[in-house]
Amino acid sequence: MPMGSEQKDRIFAKENARTIPAEWYHDTGIYRRECENLFHHDWMLFCHEALLSTPGEYVAYTLAGRPVMVLRGKDGELKGFHNLCRHRASMVLKEGQGKTGVLRCMYHGWVYDSDGKLCKAPGFGGDEAALCERTSLFPVHVRSFAGLVFISMAENPPVFEKTLGALPQALEQEDLSAFKFHSMASHRLKCNWKTYIENYMEGYHIPVLHPELNRDIDFESYKVVTENRIARHETGLRADRAEDAANTGLWVWLWPHVALNIYKDGMNLEIVNPVGPEETELRYCYLFRDVSPEKEEENRKVIDLSFTVTQQDIEICEIVQKNLSAGVYDTGELSPRHENGVVHFHDMVRAVHA
Ligand code: FES
Ligand SMILES: [Fe+2]
Structure with missing residues (x-):
């Protein structure tokens, strides 16, 4: 029977597209190449600017091993700096977030100013002034856009605006800088970073895996729209749930490791942080328009x-990862109706390894 035009309209990816090879989800060489060519080179989202609103506020953590x-x-x-003391390579600041007047190394107490210049090396002996003169922290580049703070560890980073792709257009109606910091959450996953990202790139699994979320959305109209480094989830709300739907709104992914889930009165910024070939950290930052105690329940x-x-996504990603590493499966066929986002992501991953 010929395919009706209504059904044709709902096909978003070419047929017979296949996943990237299973080896790419656990091989050490592949992982190292992704760190070198992508995470240590391109602009990466680091945190939300709400964590850095006054002088002395800092955020420190290990992004893709650094x-x-x-x-x-x-x-x-x-x-921005590598959190690496030029003396004997300790971290200068303990990882986390907070406020500090000085950057004092946690090992022997060398002190750097906020430009990264060494200004004291207590008890070092010899010519301390000359040591300070020749010693600075290794810098990283920092740029921000709409309250999102990006870093690049490259000496000569790519053009920042290109990195954002179609994100500025996607966020045209939103004012992310109006959000105030609420809380952070960190989750450790026993899976490759790509396993988690591609789970984010499709809504195909929602009815089966997320019954609570599925109650709010109209799955029939669900689609993922991809363009220039981003993917946007589009879905209608079920008419009877429009009032109660807490977690629906604009969900956008930005290549390679960021998801912005913007709700009616808040957002969750997700940073997918590679820790190892089969280990990933999910860093969540919750922000709301109003963080007063009266709004806390909402x-x-x-x-x-x-x-x-x-939790549902973590569980399935870890299950998938086990089989990706088990040596039985190589590639699978992707849904032309639902997995165009995964096709888009895999094309970009292939380009990293080309
Ligand atoms: S490693 Fe930092 S002061 Fe020694
Ligand atoms: Fe999910």
Whole structure:
């Protein structure tokens, strides 16, 4: 029977597209290449600017194997450095977020200013002034857009605006800088970073895996729209759930490792942080328009549903990873109706390894 035009309209990817090889999800060489060519080179989302609103505030964590810190300097500018003391390679700041007047190394107490320049090496002996003169932290580049703070560890980073792709257009109606920080959550997953991302790239699994979320959305109209480094989930709400739907809104992925889930009165910023070939950290940052105690119950509802959905996703990603590493499966066929986002992501991953 010929395919009706209505059905044809719902086909978004070419037929017979296949996944990338299973080996790419656990091989050490592949992982190293992705770190070198992508995570340590391109602009990567580091955190939300709400964590760095006043001088001295910092965020420090290990992104794709490299400890990095970003802080608000005394001059009000954002500064980024490798969190690596030039003495004997300790981290300068303990990882986390907070506020500090000085960057004092946690090992022997060398002190750097907010421009990364060494200004004291207590008890070092010899010519301390000359040591300070020749010693600075290794810088990383920092740029921000709409409250999103990006870093590049490359000496000569790619053009920042190109990195954003179609994100500025997708966010045209949103004012992300109006959101205030609420809380962070970190989840460890026993899977490759790509296993998690491609789970984000399709809504195909929602009716089976996420019954709580499925209650709110109109799955029939669900689609993922891809363009220039982003993918946008589009779905209608079920008419009877429009009032209660806590976690629906604009869901956007930005290549390679970011998801912005923007709800009516808040957002969850997801950073997918590679830790090893088969280990990933999910860094969630919850922000809301109003973080006052009166709104807490409402905000919690959003976080709780997000937590439920995340646990379901983590469980399935770890199950999938086991089989990707087990040596039985190589590639599988992708749905032309639902998995065009995965096709788009895999094309970009292939380009990293071309
Ligand atoms: S490693 Fe930092 S002061 Fe020694
Ligand atoms: Fe999911």
